[in-house]
Amino acid sequence: MAITLPSTAILGAGSMGGAILSGLLRPDVVVDGGIRVTNRTESKAVALRHGGVTSLATEIDPRANASAVAGARLVLIGVKPHMVVDLLREIGPVLDADAVVVSLAAGVTTATMEAALPDSVSVLRSMPNTPSVVGLGVTGLSAGSRSSDDDLALARALFEVVGDVVVVDEGRIDALSTISGSGPAYVFYLIERLQEAAVGLGFTASQAATMVQGTFRGASGLLAASDLLPADEAPAELRRRVTSPGGTTERAVAVLAEGGLTELFDRATAAALERNREIAAQG
Template sequence: MKIALLGSGVMGSAVLSSIAAEESVTEVSVTDVRGEVARRVAGEAEDRARSEGYAVSISGGTVGAAAVRDADLIVLAVKPQHMDTLLAQISPHLPGGSPVVSIAAGLPTAYFAQRLPVGTPVVRVMPNTPATIGQGVSAISAGEHATEEHLDLVEALFARTGLVVRVPESQQSVVTGVSGSGPAYVFAMIDALAEAGTAGGLPRALALQLAAHTVAGSGAYAVESGQHPALLREAVSSPGGTTLAGLGELDERAVRAAYLAAVRSAAARADELASQLAGPADDA
């Protein structure tokens, strides 16, 4: 299978690493308006693929019709504000029936249906930044012409970026609020924990190390145990102990309510951005 990856930024590079590991992929063409960046990213990925035994050829260059003309699948990894220009360039050259995968935040599949040949299968993916180390979350949704087989294929291609889940497209904004923006909430928590440790007399580097590993370990434990987080919290909270004292402070300051509000606000902003970006093609 030949894949065209359009865009070689952080998320595009993360997707490339996962795609290259899928055994059905034989060739990946990485393109970008910054041709030298695409060539560098492709070269690094090809070296990695070779060292790990993947039988895939990876090349890089500037965006053009040749990148998509014979592709079996096209991945769009450019910023939303650049998507109109890209689609105008490639739409006349897309192979009939080849699925298009978008990882552009906020753009619904209807946006692509207006700008691509009629009947083009589109799959929308919302990844997050931990995907760059294979610990991310990617939520996928099918457009009007995408089938179960297309979703299966995208799941396989994104498997090495971390957890892949399927959601109705109507839930993508909430997904953005939870897992898309979620890493920033967690980073803010790590920073706050480290700051508290430093205020208590710990060296800054040690405080950061303790905070980051505590969050990473707690998340891994929650996933592996499969238990409800309330039960895990209770297991740490001895009656009259230190943890309950700390949790009392969080409750007093409505930290839980703040997280709920943060997700709602991020989801609402995702809806707002989608409405701004996804107007009719004639308005572009």
């Protein structure tokens, strides 16, 4: 079944904006009115001119951003946080009255964005993560004070082309970023450490990578396939099924628990949240 979205502009089609673009180019996604994207350089713009995408470079055309948003119902802001307000002021006069503007920028509040745009324009804030690049992302989405339920549904549909969406109050978006936003790094860090442990047991680096990365992929796949278990209970239940009483896994898990792994994750996510707030305050 095809997913239909209205005309869409992506301003700053870098890594995350580019990931969203890839999702929009899926065969089962139809974008009525077309897709327009911008980048600073012509070299980056050229690389995105495929699949009917209109790709503009601001170094060639200073009005590229304004041209991209003209007639666009959905406008995704993918520039760096310190550039967001100036960009919104630039495009504000040419946005359609019913445009829905969604920001990818960390630390820039919907109130700040609304102040830079005409009163008729709806604003939402998003926090996608890097697995969006392979269509397995998790995006946090928060509505602004002027956005309707329909606007929220439209933004949600946009991010669902690259994964799952969690709608939260804006006051929770920074906390969400410490879990799903930073979360891939935590997983990669665990993979690094477990591979090092495997090498320490005498396996080659290649063997360690095969074992550890295959195990993470398999465990994630098993979790995803556990439809009969409640989502909040599935990880614990699957762990119990691997952990035979009195066995080797039970002893290893006990060491992890005794080492304070739960408290360590609490401290790590709290540190990430504190840093997120520091960055927001600097902006």
